Amino acid sequence: MTMAQPITARVIDGRAFAADLRTRVRDEVARLADSTGQTPGLAVVLVGEDAASHVYVRNKVRQTREAGMQSHEHQLPAETSQEDLLALIARLNADPSVHGILVQLPLPAQIDTHAVIQAIDPAKDVDGFHINNVGLLGTGQKALVPCTPLGCLMLLRAELGSLEGRRALVVGASNIVGKPMAQLLLAEKCTVAIAHSRTRDLEAEVRQAEILIVATGVPGLIPGHWLRPGAVVLDVGINRVEREGKEVLVGDVDFASARKVAGAITPVPGGVGPMTIACLLANTVTAFARARGLPEPAGLTQ
Numbered sequence: 001m002t003m004a005q006p007i008t009a010r011v012i013d014g015r016a017f018a019a020d021l022r023t024r025v026r027d028e029v030a031r032l033a034d035s036t037g038q039t040p041g042l043a044v045v046l047v048g049e050d051a052a053s054h055v056y057v058r059n060k061v062r063q064t065r066e067a068g069m070q071s072h073e074h075q076l077p078a079e080t081s082q083e084d085l086l087a088l089i090a091r092l093n094a095d096p097s098v099h100g101i102l103v104q105l106p107l108p109a110q111i112d113t114h115a116v117i118q119a120i121d122p123a124k125d126v127d128g129f130h131i132n133n134v135g136l137l138g139t140g141q142k143a144l145v146p147c148t149p150l151g152c153l154m155l156l157r158a159e160l161g162s163l164e165g166r167r168a169l170v171v172g173a174s175n176i177v178g179k180p181m182a183q184l185l186l187a188e189k190c191t192v193a194i195a196h197s198r199t200r201d202l203e204a205e206v207r208q209a210e211i212l213i214v215a216t217g218v219p220g221l222i223p224g225h226w227l228r229p230g231a232v233v234l235d236v237g238i239n240r241v242e243r244e245g246k247e248v249l250v251g252d253v254d255f256a257s258a259r260k261v262a263g264a265i266t267p268v269p270g271g272v273g274p275m276t277i278a279c280l281l282a283n284t285v286t287a288f289a290r291a292r293g294l295p296e297p298a299g300l301t302q
């Protein structure tokens with residue numbers, strides 16, 4: 001008797017990829033320190049008490065130091081005024097030992113997020129959120145590229161080689177993940193669609209995708225039976241949910257069912273998340289090299 005064998009997806013090891021990228025960043029930092037006598041510096045600004053943000057920021061600080069770079073940490077109280085935050089950004093913009101600035105989002109309600117992002121020197125905008133960088137990416141010019149989409153692109157290239165001509169679907173249209181992800185895939189010559197909360201038939205869109213990137217914040221939104229068999233699935237979602245009385249982290253894709261249909265898939269945790277932080281370090285090195293007019297370190301950006 002013959003039975004249809006379910007495909008079992010390759011599980012993409014984002015932690016291992018990120019560790020490899022951080023090694024290349026560390027080597028680059030050492031080389032730059034030899035040639036310039038200076039090391040890249042990253043300033044991370046955190047406003048308020050959000051517990052998850054504190055965890056990410058701690059990880060960023062530790063990994064920045066492990067890569068041989070300077071970490072400048074600024075923790076401000078939740079009631080910080082916009083004026084005070086803008087004054088700090090002005091100081092960081094003017095500080096020659098700071099090459100990258102990250103303001104952790106979301107910001108408290110009294111602060112105008114767009115105004116804060118636009119106040120960052122675009123050359124130090126290692127998140128790639130400033131409209132100058134958004135515009136450069138959208139017009140095919142050299143930009144600082146948002147870390148999560150950049151990490152996803154690196155994983156896709158490692159998995160697939162050329163992305164040319166492939167049908168890609170990005171689920172989620174945020175400024176920090178979905179939209180820049182779609183721009184990067186377009187630049188790779190994918191055929192790109194973007195789905196969002198008003199997409200009429202998400203299942204039908206998902207079924208077409210050879211490359212599927214999901215960033216919605218809706219736990220388990222995509223079940224395995226929606227997928228095109230063999231698809232490469234990158235799950236950006238980070239959701240804290242309760243399972244059997246314990247708090248666990250899950251993605252936006254139902255991993256257990258999806259791994260039986262996909263060709264390759266990232267887990268949560270251990271998939272896209274670690275690549276985001278590694279790409280932040282890579283962007284800081286890129287910003288440092290550009291600020292000094294040095295040749296671009298290879299393999300650290302788009």
Ligand SMILES: NC(=O)C1=CN([C@@H]2O[C@H](COP(=O)(O)OP(=O)(O)OC[C@H]3O[C@@H](n4cnc5c(N)ncnc54)[C@H](OP(=O)(O)O)[C@@H]3O)[C@@H](O)[C@H]2O)C=CC1
Pocket residue numbers: 148171172173174175176177178195196197198199202215216217218221236237238239272273274276
């Ligand atoms: N791994 C990592 O490194 C990172 C992970 N994240 C995680 O990724 C997720 C998304 O983050 P972010 O992009 O900031 O989220 P946002 O909340 O800014 O955007 C969510 C997007 O998903 C869409 N969406 C919401 N519900 C649905 C639905 N039912 N069907 C289809 N689309 C839907 C929204 O549509 P609409 O536009 O219509 O509102 C919106 O475009 C979160 O879980 C976040 O924690 C974020 C950054 C980095």
Ligand SMILES: Nc1nc(=O)c2c([nH]1)NC[C@@H]1CN(c3ccc(C(=O)N[C@@H](CCC(=O)O)C(=O)O)cc3)C=[N+]21
Pocket residue numbers: 055056102103104105106127147148238249268269270271272273274276277
């Ligand atoms: N200005 C700004 N830039 C950001 O890039 C930014 C931000 N604000 N605000 C919040 C989101 C979210 N984000 C994550 C980064 C790493 C992990 C990560 O490393 N996750 C681990 C798990 C971590 C855990 O256990 O909580 C993993 O997926 O394996 C997750 C999420 C960056 N963001």
Ligand SMILES: [Mg+2]
Pocket residue numbers: 127146147148176276
């Ligand atoms: Mg980012």
